[in-house]
Amino acid sequence: MTTVPNLAKQAVHDKFETQIKTAEAKLETLKARATTAKANLEIKAIAELLPKGLAIQRKLLELKNSSGDRWEQVKGELESRIAEFENSVKALEPRAKSN
Numbered sequence: 001m002t003t004v005p006n007l008a009k010q011a012v013h014d015k016f017e018t019q020i021k022t023a024e025a026k027l028e029t030l031k032a033r034a035t036t037a038k039a040n041l042e043i044k045a046i047a048e049l050l051p052k053g054l055a056i057q058r059k060l061l062e063l064k065n066s067s068g069d070r071w072e073q074v075k076g077e078l079e080s081r082i083a084e085f086e087n088s089v090k091a092l093e094p095r096a097k098s099n
Contacts, residue, residue: 045092046092049085049088049089049092052085052088053085056078056081056082056085059074059077059078059081060078063078
């Protein structure tokens with residue numbers, strides 16, 4: 001008689017163990033998806049910054065070829081763009097380190 005209750009207990013245990021393993025596997029899948037999504041967001045942010053870097057390079061060339069009042073104007077624009085670019089890059093650094 002003690003065999004039946006033990007078998008029933010084992011069946012319940014096995015059922016719970018299977019449910020837990022299934023839930024853990026789903027959680028790992030969700031974690032992988034979240035990591036991928038986060039990486040995709042970082043890639044997108046980096047891709048958006050690359051053209052800004054190129055524009056800054058063009059503006060630097062423009063500064064080199066400018067003179068007088070135009071040089072001062074381009075210098076101001078360049079300082080502003082560089083500061084914005086640096087801040088954007090700094091904002092990405094903590095996210096990249098957390099991966």
